[in-house]
Amino acid sequence: MQQLGELQKSAAGLRGLADVFVLNGDTPDDSRRLKRISGISLPVLLDRDLSVARSYDMLPKPDQPMGMMSGVAQMGYVIVDEQGIIRVQRVDLNFGTHADQIYQILRTI
Amino acid sequence: MAAPARLASVQRELYYRISHMTDTGSNDRARPNWALILGLLTGVAVALAIFIPALLVRPSPKPTAPLTSISTSAPAAGRIDTVTIPGPLGGPDISRDVNTLVGQRAPGFTLSDSEGVSYPISPGGGTPTVLIFNMGVT
Numbered sequence: 001m002q003q004l005g006e007l008q009k010s011a012a013g014l015r016g017l018a019d020v021f022v023l024n025g026d027t028p029d030d031s032r033r034l035k036r037i038s039g040i041s042l043p044v045l046l047d048r049d050l051s052v053a054r055s056y057d058m059l060p061k062p063d064q065p066m067g068m069m070s071g072v073a074q075m076g077y078v079i080v081d082e083q084g085i086i087r088v089q090r091v092d093l094n095f096g097t098h099a100d101q102i103y104q105i106l107r108t109i
Numbered sequence: 110m111a112a113p114a115r116l117a118s119v120q121r122e123l124y125y126r127i128s129h130m131t132d133t134g135s136n137d138r139a140r141p142n143w144a145l146i147l148g149l150l151t152g153v154a155v156a157l158a159i160f161i162p163a164l165l166v167r168p169s170p171k172p173t174a175p176l177t178s179i180s181t182s183a184p185a186a187g188r189i190d191t192v193t194i195p196g197p198l199g200g201p202d203i204s205r206d207v208n209t210l211v212g213q214r215a216p217g218f219t220l221s222d223s224e225g226v227s228y229p230i231s232p233g234g235g236t237p238t239v240l241i242f243n244m245g246v247t
Contacts, residue, residue, distance in 0.1 A: 018238060019237070019238045019239070022243060023240055023241065023242050024244060025244075026223075026246055028223040029223075030246045031246075032223045033246055042241070043228060045221065045222055045228055046222065047220055056210065064207075065203060072244045073243065075243050076242055077239060078210075078242070080237060080240070081237055082234075082235050084233020084234075085214060085233075086215050087194065087211060088194055088206075089207040089209065089210055089211055090207060091204060092197065092199075092204040092205075095241060095243070098198050101195055104195055105194055105195060106239070108193070108194060109237065
């Protein structure tokens with residue numbers, strides 16, 4: 001949740017370069033609470049069965065940070081270029097703190 | 110030996126000695142200047158002793174953020190791009206590339222937000238897409 005708060009600081013800049021979505025397995029009530037506490041202004045989409053996380057291979061794996069967890073998506077991000085090709089697929093526990101790097105990658109691809 | 114021949118021989122010997130004499134009267138004109146040579150060699154040795162260790166301990170370039178060179182094909186456009194993507198930050202316990210799907214077409218999907226608004230996501234419409242996966246409130 002703290003990382004979403006960090007991400008919010010860069011939300012405007014990121015939205016200037018890309019369509020940005022937050023995904024998690026929350027219920028609608030939990031999602032409202034998450035948005036209220038974190039202040040995130042990006043769309044937060046409910047991936048209840050984690051099917052999207054699975055299709056992007058972003059479920060935890062044993063050799064990854066937080067790899068022993070289950071029932072949640074891995075923390076991180078996927079960056080898709082303007083032609084629909086996946087360019088970055090990264091586990092990052094500090095994705096909000098590292099939002100500047102996401103911004104940098106978007107300017108690179 | 111005849112006197113003229115003997116006289117010519119003495120003249121040659123005398124000419125030789127005179128031509129090889131220095132101002133001090135000694136004839137060591139062709140002797141190398143060992144002091145100068147020794148000084149030059151000492152200078153070279155000192156220079157090497159100073160500069161070789163300096164070259165060996167020369168500081169390495171500053172570490173920079175790790176870079177990941179990723180080649181991806183874009184079949185829709187029929188071209189191949191190779192760009193250098195900044196690598197994960199914070200060490201492998203914090204961030205790590207998965208990259209099992211890099212270079213492949215991103216699957217589309219439709220999800221709703223907490224208010225029931227539907228978002229049909231179809232990456233590749235001319236704008237990059239960023240999907241942030243997180244744990245939610247749990």
